[in-house]
Amino acid sequence: MSLKKPEEIFNFAETSDACIKCGKCIPVCTIHQVNPDETTSPRGFIDLLGAYQKGHLPLDKNAKDIFESCFLCTNCVDVCPNSLATDMVIEEVRADIADKYGIAWFKRGFFFLLRHRKIMDLVMKLGFMFKTCALAEDNKGRGLRARFSLPMMKKGRLIPSLMKTSFLNKYPEHIPASKPAEKKQRVAIFIGCLANYNYEGIGDSLVDILEKLNIEVFIPKKQLCCGAPAYFTGDVDSVEYMTKKNIEYFESFMDEYDAMLIPEATCSAMVKHDWQVFFKNHKMPEWEKRAQKVTEKIHMATAWLHDNTNLKELLESKGKKFDQLVTYHDPCHARKVQGIYQEPRNLLSPNYPMVEMSDPNRCCGFGGVTMQTEKFHFAEAAGKPKAAMIKETKAHYVSAECSACRVQLSEAMNNTNVETIFKNPLELIAEALKDDNNSRQ
Template identity: 50%
Template sequence: MLLDTSKFYESCVKCGKCIPNCTIHKINADETTSPRGFLDLISAVNSHELSLDQNAKKIFESCFLCTNCVEACPSHIRVDSAIEAVRFEIAHKFGIAWYKRLAFYLLSKRKVLDFIARLGFVFQSCAFKIQDQENQNSGMRAKFSLPLIKKGRFLASLSKKSFLSENPEFIDNGGSKSIGFFVGCLSNYSYTDTAKAVLKIAKELRLNVDLMKDQVCCGAPQYFTGDFKRVEDLAKKNIAYFEKKLENLEAIIVPEATCSAMLNVDYEHFFKLQKDELWAKRAKKVASKIYLATKYFHDFTPLKELLEKRDKNELLITYHDPCHARKMQGVFKEPRALLNANFKLIELSEQNTCCGFGGVSMQLENYEKSLKVGLLKAKDIEKTKASVVSAECSACRMQISNALEQNGTKAVFKSPLELIASSL
C-alpha cells in the first residue's frame, strides 16, 4: 500500500465519538460502515486476514469522505487518507470502470470536452426535460431510465458555451491588483452563473481577473476513485502553471469548495502519499495563495462594507456548509458574514452534516445511499421555510437540488456568489 496506514488504526482507541457523526453510518448503522470499522478492515487487509475482494471494495467505496470523523476524533485520525490509499489498491486490483475512465479522460482534455459539451447541449433535451425557471432549480430531469441514471433523477444541464470559451483570457477592471480565477469544471460547463457572478463582484471591486485558460481539472474525482496516475499528471500541470502565474497575481480564487480543497489541501496529501516530498512542498507553497472565493473577498477586499450600504434584501435564505469548505479549509464564517450583510439568514438545525454527494462512485454506484442522505438534508432545509438554500460548491448544488426535487421541497439553490452579485 502506498501509505503506511498502521499509524491510523493503531492510534484508534475505539472510543466511538466518530460514529454519531459518520454520514454512511447514519443511513447504514453497521459497525462495518463506521470510521473505526473501516480502520479495522484496512488493518485486516494489510495483515492479510481479509482479502481485498468485491465485498471489501463495496464497503470501502461506501464512505462519503466527508471527514466528519476526523473532526470528531480526539486524535483527528485521518480516516479519509487511509480510505483514499485503499481505494488506490482497489483501482490497481480491479481496474476502473470504463465509464469512469472515459469521464476522467474528458476532464483532462478540455478541448475535447468543449466539443462534447456543445454536442451534449444540442441533444440533452432528447433524454432530459430541461428546467430553467426562476421559481425552480435550474437543471434537467431524466425522462426515462438511462445507463447509471434513474428516471426522474435531477442533474445539472449543460450550457451552450463553456464559461472559459466565452470570455477573454484577461479582464482589465482598471484596478491595481490582479487575481487568478480557477473556475472548476461544473462552473465552467453547467453552473456558469456562479462563474459570471465572480466576474461581476470583481468588476465592482476593481480587481483585474486572469482566467488562466491553461488550467486543467483539479483531479478531485480521480483522486477519490483511486486513479492516481491521472491525478499526478493534472496536479503537476496545475502547480507548475500556478507558480508561473503567481509571479504576477496577488492570489488565485476558486468558487468551488471541492476544487479549492483539492488545490489547497489534497495536492500536498497526495504527493505525501506518493512519498514525493519535492512536489508536496511545491503544492504547499502555491496553496498559500489559493483561496475559496468568499474567503478571499471577505478577508482581502471591502466587499462586506459595500454590501452593507445596499438596501437590505428580505429574501430568507439558509446556508449549507460544504464538507470541503468547513472541515477541510475552515471556511464557514466568511460566506455567512457576506450573506448576512444583505440577506436574512436562518441556520439549519444540522449545520455540520454532509449533503451526501460523496463523489463519482457514490453518485453512480451507490445512488440510493446518496439520495437517502440528501433527503435528510432536504427535510432540514424545508424546516427553515427558507426560499433559497446556498452553498459554495457545485457538487453540493447538484446533490441538494436533486434532493429538493425528490422531496418536493420548494426552496431554490443559489451559490452565495450569485446572491452577492445580485445585491451589487
C-alpha cells in the first residue's frame, strides 16, 4: 500500500501557528544544547515546518539537514504550554525527506533485515561467527570496537556485543510457571531487537524474575521489530508493514494473557503511543483502533512488575543486598512519553544504594539511526555531559530500561574514561534474586 504524503494529511502550519514563541523549549532542547542555532531548536523547527507547508520553504538539502538534526527527545513537548507535538511533526516531515531524497542504502538494508526475522537471524549468527574480522573486544568489557570504518560506524566506535543465539531462538515458546498448582499470572514478552540480538542479560533476567514470581511466560516467536528505527527515519512503508504484521499476530493470542511486557523504553513507547499516532496521521482509523485495543495490555516491564506483582516485597524480604552505588538515567521514551520513572527506582532501592545524578532527565543523545550514523558528531557531543554527570555520582552502575541509551552511554563513558558499568534494571533485580547455587549460565 502506498501512503499519502505527510504534507497532504498533516497540517504542519496549524502547529506552527499555535506556537506562542515563548522560548521555554530552547534551554531543554538536546540539539540546541550542542548546536545553539535558532533553526535547530523546537521553535525554529516549527516555524520552518509552517513555512514549508505554505510553500515558502523548499525542501532542499539545507532544510533536510535541519529536520534530520532533531533528537526526538520530546523535551520540548514536556515544557510547551500548548503541548505542541514538535517531535511528531518532525517524524512526519522526515517521510517527505525520504520520499524526495531516498534513504541511504545501508539504512534500507537495515530496515529490510528488521522486516525479515529469519534473514536477520542468519546475518546476526554470521556476525557472531566472524565478528573478530571487523571487531575487537573492548578492554572494559562494554562491547566491541570497529577495526575499520563502515557506513554505519567509524573506526574505533563501540557497538554492542553479538549473541551466539538470539533470545527468541534460545527459549521455548511457552515457559510454564514454576509452581503450576498455584494461582498464576500469564504474560507474553516483546523483547526488542537489541535485547534479542545483543544484550543477552536483559531477556535472561526478565525470564528469571518471572520464574521467581511464578508467572507463566509466552514468547511470541513471530514478533517483528516495533518499527521505531524506520519511523524516526521516515521509512513509512517499513513502519506500516511491521506494525500491521505485529498487530495481526498479537490479536491472535493477546486475550489469553494478562499482559505483554517490553523491557525497552523505546520499543514500549513506539508500540503504546506511536503506533496509534502513525495510523491516525496516515488516515487509517481501523488500524488505529486495532492498535489501541492491542496496546491496552502492553506495558514496560518494570512498570508492570511494580504495579501488578509482589516483586518489591520479595526483593525487600529475600533479595540480596549490595554495596555498589546505582544511579538511574531516565530514558526519554520512558519518563516523557510514558510517565515511567519512579517504578524502576522503587524496585532497585531495596537492594542497591541509589544516588541521583544532577539531571537524570537529560537526554543521553542516542537520537535514532541517522543521528548514530551521518550525524554522529551531534550524538557524541550530547553524550559527553551525560557521561560527566554519571562520573560525578561515583556510581558503580548506571541503569536504564533502554538499550538505545545503553549503546549511547557506553560509548560516551568509554570516550570520557568513566568506569561506571551500564546495566538494565532487570539485570540488577535478577541478580538480587539469584540463588547462587542455581544461577543461569
